[in-house]
Amino acid sequence: MKPxxxxxxxxxxxxxxxxxxxxxxxxxxxxxxxxSFGTSVIICDGGLFVSWAVFLVSNVVVEVWDERTAVFLxxxxxxxxxxxxxxxxxxxxxxxxxxxxxxxxxxxxVFSNGPRTxxxxxxxxxxxxxVNVHIIYKIKEALEKRHRDSKVKFFGRAAFSTLIGxxxxxxxFMALAFAPIGLSVYEMSWFDIMxxxxxxxxxxxxxxxxxxxxxxxxxxxxxxxxxxxxxxx
Numbered sequence: 627m628k629p630x631x632x633x634x635x636x637x638x639x640x641x642x643x644x645x646x647x648x649x650x651x652x653x654x655x656x657x658x659x660x661x662s663f664g665t666s667v668i669i670c671d672g673g674l675f676v677s678w679a680v681f682l683v684s685n686v687v688v689e690v691w692d693e694r695t696a697v698f699l700x701x702x703x704x705x706x707x708x709x710x711x712x713x714x715x716x717x718x719x720x721x722x723x724x725x726x727x728x729x730x731x732x733x734x735x736v737f738s739n740g741p742r743t744x745x746x747x748x749x750x751x752x753x754x755x756x757v758n759v760h761i762i763y764k765i766k767e768a769l770e771k772r773h774r775d776s777k778v779k780f781f782g783r784a785a786f787s788t789l790i791g792x793x794x795x796x797x798x799f800m801a802l803a804f805a806p807i808g809l810s811v812y813e814m815s816w817f818d819i820m821x822x823x824x825x826x827x828x829x830x831x832x833x834x835x836x837x838x839x840x841x842x843x844x845x846x847x848x849x850x851x852x853x854x855x856x857x858x859x
Contacts, residue, residue, distance in 0.1 A: 634852075634856065635690070635849060635852050635853045635856055638849055638852070639687070639690075639691065639695070642683050642686065642687060643699055643702075645679070645683060646679075646680060646683045646684075646687075646699055646703055647702065647703045647706050649676050649677075649679045649680050649683075650680055650703040650704070650706070650707050650751060651703075651706060651707050651710055652676050653673040653676050653677050653680065653751075654673070654707050654710075654711060654747050654748075654751070655736065656671070656672035656673045656675065656676060657671040657672060657673035657747065657799075658671070658672070658735075658736055658737075658738070659671060659672040660672075661674065671826070674826060674829055674830055674833070677792070677795075677830055678830055678833045678834035678837065680703075680751075680755065681755070681758055681787075681788045681791060681792065681830075681834055682834055682837060682838075682841060682842050683699075684696050684699070684700065684755055684758055684759055684762075684791075685758075685762055685784045685787070685788070685842055685846075686842060686845055686846050686849065687699060688759055688762050688763050688766070689762075689766065689780065689846045689850070690846060690849040690850055690853065692763070693759055693760065693763040696755075696759040696763075697756060697759055700751075700752060700755035700756055700759065701752065703751075703755075704748050704751055704752035704755075707747070707748055707751065708744065708748045711737070711744045711747070711748070712744065714736075714737040715737055715740075715744065717733070717737070718733065718734045718737050718738075742802070742803060743803045745802065746798070746799050746801075746802030746803035747799060747803070749798060749799075749802060750794075750795045750796070750797075750798035750799035750802065751795060751799075753794055753795070753798055754791045754792060754794045754795025754796075754798065755791060755795070757787075757790055757791045757794045757795075758787045758788060758790065758791025758792075759787075759791075761783075761786065761787035761790055761791070762783050762784060762786075762787035765783040765786070765787070766783060769783075780843060780846070781838055781839070781843065784838060784842060785831065785834075785835055785838070788830075788831055788834050789827065789831050792826075792827045792830045792831060793823070793827045796822070796823040796826045796827050796830075797823050800814070800819045800822055800823050801819065804819060805819065
């Protein structure tokens with residue numbers, strides 16, 4: 627029996643891309659449930675539980691590869707999410723058999739997002755991730771020119787880019803989907819929108835910061851070393 631061949635850095639990139647797209651699609655489904663945690667102060671959606679992974683992967687890709695690769699990945703994930711959400715919405719209108727009426731109603735509730743919500747979700751996801759990628763890359767570039775870099779600086783720039791990226795993502799989604807401008811049945815007040823944006827952003831930043839020392843930073847160092855070994859071979 628032949629020993630298993632070690633994965634190359636490019637194969638690792640493919641694996642990260644699969645995780646990224648899968649999480650992006652899952653996040654858009656989970657966000658259909660609003661969460662309050664029993665209080666009117668903290669308002670967010672179920673996507674919170676997986677959204678941190680999207681920014682985590684983006685930060686790793688930027689650090690190990692480059693901004694262009696991360697931008698392509700975010701754009702591809704946004705396109706896949708859009709197509710699947712549209713298909714899910716179309717399936718809602720296809721008649722079902724009488725035996726599956728209850729399941730069809732449940733499916734319709736999950737994919738009850740209309741054109742406004744679909745547009746808001748995909749646009750916010752894409753813009754938020756582009757903002758995150760651009761910020762972390764520019765800070766990294768500036769530090770490398772000054773020959774200043776460290777694990778602490780990586781943590782700082784990753785956290786800062788995530789904060790701004792998540793803020794842009796949440797603000798765009800809530801404003802485009804629920805702004806009180808008379809375009810849909812369910813809309814929110816600007817106060818509730820800002821409460822949801824701030825509480826969601828803070829929670830997402832805290833969650834990702836907890837994973838950063840244990841996943842983001844070790845994975846980044848491992849992939850960087852792997853690329854150096856492949857270049858030297």
